[in-house]
Amino acid sequence: MNIPQEKVATELAAVGYIPDRDLATALWLMDSLKRPLLLEGEAGVGKTEVARALAQFHDTKLIRLQCYEGLDQSAALYEWNYQRQLLAIKARDGTDASAVEEHVFSETYLLERPLLSAIRQDKPPVLLIDEVDRADEEFEAFLLELLSDFQVSIPELGTITATTIPRVILTSNGTRELSDALRRRCLYHYVDYPDVDREARIILSRLPGIDTDLALQIANMVSLIRKEDLRKSPGVAETLDWAATLAGLNIRHLHDEPEAVFETLMCLIKTAEDKSRMTREVSDRLLGKVA
Template sequence: MKLSRDQIAERLVQAGYIADEELATAIAIMQLLKRPLLLEGEAGVGKTEVAKALASLYATKLIRLQCYEGLDQSAALYEWNYQRQLLAIQARQGKDVSDIEDRIFSEKYLLERPLLAAIRQKQPPVLLIDEIDRADEEFEAFLLELLSDFQVSIPELGTVAATSIPHVVLTSNGTRELSDALRRRCLYHYVDYPDVDRETRIILARIAGASTSLALQVARMVEKIRKEDLRKVPGVAETLDWAAALVGLEVTDLHERPDITFATLMCLLKTHEDKVRMTREVTDRLLGRVA
């Protein structure tokens, strides 16, 4: 299913993701060239949501591999169900050893992990390799081969080639520099914080009951707060939490209930230092600039 850039942007909106023109273009080229898409940006800007929206766009399964320090091939690719194998061996005591090996090293005892599961789907899934920068360089090197050939070797079974090529999305928060080899294999898009107009549309798309005027005020206020000297700048997820809290508390205008506006900033501020910095005086000053 080949979609134009405009169709992609429209379907992402239907899935609740408001994409800018550059991202819609990147997804269109990703679809055309069948290349992985590397999304880089600060935490909380909506990189993971792109993959979720793509799964909705293509009406397919989302398979997620969450990366972390120490992630190895067995956790990402496959493992053998050792407990079931042991039970099978015990049940067949006295049988020929080669017969036992043939039986226990079969797909019946194979546990698929995200990477293997992704290449064995009949319908191409969206494979999200989330926060690749948290994984070790050794795992990144292993990943290169899989992304190049979309096949994997299982010593006991042989080479397993992809049934279908998944739509691969990698995300990085930039905690370490990724290799040039990985970057060369991927299309690249930097996901920045949305501007006021796009964040307003995001709020309206995701928060039921939010009026256009309140959504615009929230987006403008968050933009001001992001320019303050904060340890943890609020992302889009925090914006949505704040908007949902305000709607739930029946706030229709930030200026009419400044006490509630100030009290609910806990949805945006996630460290003690930031809460101390964002005093009532600072909040009132920023609120004064929000129409």
């Protein structure tokens, strides 16, 4: 445990996520300070993947809450099982009303949603709150309360305190500015596109059969494409798709097959506008720069 950051990095690499050094530090801090980690960055840089790898590395559950506009407590925290409650009330028709009330508002009729489920596990899970910027401000305030106390009060049941504190990862795409309070509560890491070297390592770890040289060429090419003025820069997942396609076509050197490179670029380019911008000439020019 001398250099905990590096330990985190190696262990994450073992489960297929290649973190940069700063991210490894942030993850180590997250564990030692018990703070949530807020990840920001362009779409497709692998923010969600961090949570997945972390869950795998701690050998624990990944509980995911996808945020959206209008997300409320009943979808995020808990909900009563109304159908069963109605049945139970019918079945006990005629008995004492207050006893029935107590019965139908008990654990049996409670449906756990991600947030409640995350604080009631035996082993601390990884809780991924994805795209928190899409949720409303009210929800953010509620989240802040949950993240600092780790307890939930359900009017009919009373307060439920966390059995374990989950490791919390929040991601944001910048749809809306998050509140200062939430930001302060969290550790922060800005996830950037991986550099050529790291991206090549990612390709190699995900597609073990691929040629090292080819992986490096692909990473180089993608990084050049990202520098082009595109509406939607290709993310890491797109790179992996493209690498798999090229490997599937048995291509050894990108230079030998400019035709195939251009034709498979659709793995990376996702809008009509970008497609018209990435002409054959552009593709060949970029290919020329790939060492």
